[in-house]
Amino acid sequence: MEADFVAPNEGRYYVTVIAYNHALDASAPVCSDGVVIDTSVPDVSEIVVGQAKVSRMLLKDKLSTCVYLLDNNREIVTVDNPTAECW
Numbered sequence: 001m002e003a004d005f006v007a008p009n010e011g012r013y014y015v016t017v018i019a020y021n022h023a024l025d026a027s028a029p030v031c032s033d034g035v036v037i038d039t040s041v042p043d044v045s046e047i048v049v050g051q052a053k054v055s056r057m058l059l060k061d062k063l064s065t066c067v068y069l070l071d072n073n074r075e076i077v078t079v080d081n082p083t084a085e086c087w
Helices: none
Strands: 011-013 035-037 057-060 067-070 076-078
Touching: none
Parallel strands: none
Antiparallel strands: 011 035, 057 067, 067 076
């Protein structure tokens, strides 16, 4: 047997099922842990690509004098006391 359900709104929905055998003896009810319906656009903050490499470079924050070193393994390290040539 199967059933269909169309969620009318966003939110968490649960399903409870009871099975019956040929003698029509019912099982204990079992409830799902729920499924979430969410139509908002996801906000991606970081994507990790395994084994990816980049060229080492200096990065500068436009709003301050902070300078960072981007390493080959995509790790960012703050450059302490950068000289004027770095900004």
